Amino acid sequence: MSISLSIENLEVVYGKARSVNGISLSVETGQIIAIIGPVGAGKSTVFDAVFGLNESTGKIEFEGQDLRKIPPQKIVELGVAYAPERGNLFTQMNVHDNLLTGAYRARKDIKKNLELVYDLFPILKDRKTQETATQSGGERQMLSLGRALMSSPRLLLVDEPTIGLSPKVCLSIAEALGKLNKQHGLTILIAEQNANFALSLAEYIYLLEIGRITRHGTSAELLKEDVIRKSYFGNSNESGDKA
Ligand SMILES: Nc1ncnc2c1ncn2[C@@H]1O[C@H](COP(=O)(O)OP(=O)(O)OP(=O)(O)O)[C@@H](O)[C@H]1O
Numbered sequence: 294m295s296i297s298l299s300i301e302n303l304e305v306v307y308g309k310a311r312s313v314n315g316i317s318l319s320v321e322t323g324q325i326i327a328i329i330g331p332v333g334a335g336k337s338t339v340f341d342a343v344f345g346l347n348e349s350t351g352k353i354e355f356e357g358q359d360l361r362k363i364p365p366q367k368i369v370e371l372g373v374a375y376a377p378e379r380g381n382l383f384t385q386m387n388v389h390d391n392l393l394t395g396a397y398r399a400r401k402d403i404k405k406n407l408e409l410v411y412d413l414f415p416i417l418k419d420r421k422t423q424e425t426a427t428q429s430g431g432e433r434q435m436l437s438l439g440r441a442l443m444s445s446p447r448l449l450l451v452d453e454p455t456i457g458l459s460p461k462v463c464l465s466i467a468e469a470l471g472k473l474n475k476q477h478g479l480t481i482l483i484a485e486q487n488a489n490f491a492l493s494l495a496e497y498i499y500l501l502e503i504g505r506i507t508r509h510g511t512s513a514e515l516l517k518e519d520v521i522r523k524s525y526f527g528n529s530n531e532s533g534d535k536a
């Protein structure tokens with residue numbers, strides 16, 4: 294089994310505050326892994342560190358290569374894509390042009406990748422020429438994922454893909470991520486407050502609280518712990534059944 298992403302002893306300090314306090318985690322090629330944790334736990338800070346968007350210390354490697362000294366555009370070229378929290382899209386552009394902004398490092402794959410994105414999210418194909426400012430939250434989330442896929446990544450970082458979305462749209466996003474993993478072999482690291490969503494997709498989960506990983510295990514292992522079930526899965530009964 295080869296390692297896709299390896300993070301060791303990562304620390305990020307903003308001013309006097311230690312937002313990420315020495316975390317380690319690894320993602321094997323072909324896995325879906327989730328980092329779950331509450332508001333302000335440090336999830337986005339970890340993702341930003343992978344892309345060199347903040348100052349951090351510790352080890353960050355992708356497929357054995359040190360990412361610490363590589364600029365974000367080069368990291369995309371190496372095969373890592375980032376769908377950031379709330380999409381961060383160009384709202385004055387239409388859907389199609391937003392997708393193309395993700396393709397500048399993988400021009401030869403544009404046709405294939407557009408087909409993949411429009412096949413995963415047919416609603417984007419129907420709304421190709423719509424200005425992103427007028428899109429729904431769910432459509433924007435799909436577009437954000439789509440744009441990340443336009444760089445032909447082998448590892449996708451997805452930050453809170455379900456934030457503010459209805460259960461039905463969450464399900465479409467989960468299906469798309471599942472398909473990308475199973476049918477296209479994409480390795481995926483998800484950050485989520487929505488623990489049930491993470492549980493439905495990820496084979497291994499890290500719980501991040503106030504900058505530290507306080508628990509990690511398979512979904513089944515974490516569900517066995519009453520305190521975790523109560524706090525994160527909205528369910529405190531002994532059987533672990535979903536309410
Ligand atoms: N650029 C920054 N400058 C100062 N503090 C920051 C900065 N970015 C994040 N923080 C702080 O770091 C901590 C972790 O923030 P982060 O955005 O990583 O949390 P999160 O787990 O992604 O939360 P959420 O689920 O709300 O998105 C928070 O206390 C936040 O206020």
Ligand SMILES: [Mg+2]
Nearest residue numbers: 336337338378
């Ligand atoms: Mg965040």
